[in-house]
Amino acid sequence: MKKIEAIIQPHKLDDVKEALKGIGIDGMTISEVRGHGRQKGHKEVYRGMEYQVDLLPKIKLEMVVSDERSTEVIQTVVASARTGKIGDGKVFVYEVAEAIRIRNDDRGVGAL
């Protein structure tokens, strides 16, 4: 099993969700996060007080899939989240040791 963690632009969330649904993936966890990589932030001015805002709002998407499906899912996420501009985000892939369904104690891929 692989855990796929994607940090994407907030406005691309719906596109990514639709694309994943299209290949039959509908389980995921998302959270609102803030961060930046190479993307520079912006300046805000309040009555002459200047603030450099460099931590920008992003969406973090996490899902765990079987090894066989991982390549296809990664490609789908990358393709649907891409705008081609700096700030599009990153995808990280991890090995997962075990998955357990809390309701009935299913283990492994069957629990996904």
Next chain:
Amino acid sequence: MSLMPYRVVWAAFLAPALALAQSIPPGTETRIANLEAAVKSAQSAGDNAWMLVSAALVLMMTGPGLALFYGGLVRRKNVLSTMMHSFVLMAVVSVIWAIAGYSLAFGEGSPVLGGLHYLFLNNVGAAPNPDYAATIPQQTYMIYQLMFAIITPALISGAFAERMKFSAMLLFTVLWLFIVYLPLAHMVWGKGGLLNAFSGGTIPCFDFAGGTVVHISSGVSALVCALYLGKRQGYRSEQMKPHSLVLSVIGACLLWVGWFGFNAGSALAASALATSAFVATHFATAAAALGWLLLEWIHNGKPSVLGGISGAVAGLVAITPASGFVKPFPAMLIGFIAGIVCYFMVTAVKSKFKYDDTLDAFGVHGAGGTVGAILTGVFATMAVNDNLKTAAGQTLPLGWVDGHAGQVLNQLAGVAISWGFAIVGTLIILKICDVLVGVRVSAEQELEGLDVSMHGEEGYNLDA
């Protein structure tokens, strides 16, 4: 058809009428007296209706107006404590006003403080007080003036927001009312007041709706508070962005609307002078908002919403003393100048001297009030307000535009007295508060936020 026959008919009626007038039958005088009473009562009804609405409008400036305007500008952890500064004064000042405040401001006394004639609202009833407003019940006048006494200390809270103890804030306000506000209100508006141009004041100042009494007094006191309390932790090193400019926009717009009660209501009647003050107020505010936006656009590259609403408030402040004395275009000029001066105060001047006037109570009210008070001496004209008369009843010129340049000096004297009163009074009061309860919250309480540390609540429980 010729008009002749009508004239003949008129003459036929007029002759007996004239004969009748020479021998008024008993009962006619009573009827005339009744008629006079009815006319008076009709005028009083109109004036009283407007003044009650104005009183409500001025209260609306404090809550929700100022509470939202200030509340939106602070960090999320201090939103409630900041709104509470405005709200609690609606209660505290009201009680003090009924006990002694109204009497000390508007009772007949010395040139600097009123007497005790109206203590506990004694002798304040349905009968008008012709010294102030001859057509409305004195109770209406009393409650209208109370609303000014509420908003004035609430304005100061902008300077000490996010770091003053609640207990100290209450004590401060009560003392400040007695030591600064009530004497100033008496001097400028009270019968026989030192600065009251319309009641034989030694230094005749024009302050239609409170440029000195409300805005200079609160703005300058605010600066003293900011300097005395010191900066907030992390000032200029941490981000202290307004947590919700949406609230501030709503608040500023409520202030704009409420201000019609403040300025036009200060005519104390539903008169043409009230209309003139209403018009001057509106145009000054519009020009001030544009002045600030324009300057910011040139200076920063972007016109901000906060800039627009700050400019509007600066314009409202500056036109306050002038509103019942100036024509629409001079009003616009006053507003525009105030927008520009206040922009420099809250940006360049504040960052040069590095004081932490949290919400710019001094930069907007102190500076805008001073600009307005001085320019009132320039633009006040008897063409708008003919209430200043000689003993013989001849109308007197008002400001520089009427050829009375000396009025600018009178205004400067009034400004200087207000500044001096506010500085000395506030310093003494802060010292007393510091000794008795301590003025500033602890470092931990400040970090935690005043909503939790002072009031045990949070403004936003979105997961509740």
